Amino acid sequence: MKLYSYWRSTTSYRVRAALNLKGVTYETVPVDLVAGAQRDVAYRALNPGAGVPTLVLEDGTALTQSMAILDFIEATWPEPRLIPQDALERARVLAVAHTVALDIHPVNNLRVIGQLKSRFGASAEQSQGWMCHWMAEGFAALEAQLTDDHPFAFGTTPDLADLCIAAQVYNARRWGLDLAPYPKTERIETHALSVPAIAAAHPDRQPDADTPV
Known part of the structure; x- marks a missing residue:
């Protein structure tokens, strides 16, 4: 595969x-x-x-x-399991995952930034501002959906919500977003990266990374 x-x-x-x-x-x-x-x-x-x-x-x-x-x-x-079988728990996990996958990511990818620069003449600083604005909006929504009850988003083991959050926080760090207003979101990334299987998926550890660790 x-x-x-x-x-x-x-x-x-x-x-x-x-x-x-x-x-x-x-x-x-x-x-x-x-x-x-x-x-x-x-x-x-x-x-x-x-x-x-x-x-x-x-x-x-x-x-x-x-x-x-x-x-x-x-x-x-x-x-x-990464998606709960219980209908209510499943809906909550998917809501967080979709906040990342459907609200934040689509306006924060390479093709969008390319259009901002080529079609509208956005500078590097303006492109960064665009990225950080939409991540801040999305992370604020995430914080409202999360609690401090567990190390991960909804329990003591990672699920789909945690995988989406960890990946998006990586992007937030890359673009210089201040994560201080989003302690629950940042906490989840920390716990996710303590899991060897997730840490191994981190961008810096991939074979095509510019700066592998």
């Missing part, structure tokens, strides 16, 4: 962490988004959306969109 990913991609980070937690073996195939490798004809045959991640199964089936891939992973390798 192959996971096409980019080291700094937060969506790839989520999927790597889930596969690692479930002990699933996979091969990482780097896709250099900065160089435009996602637009290559061969890659677009796998992922028409020209994004990452793409999970290619042993039979050649290609799965795209991180949340759909995560749903597939959960259905195929149910332990340890």
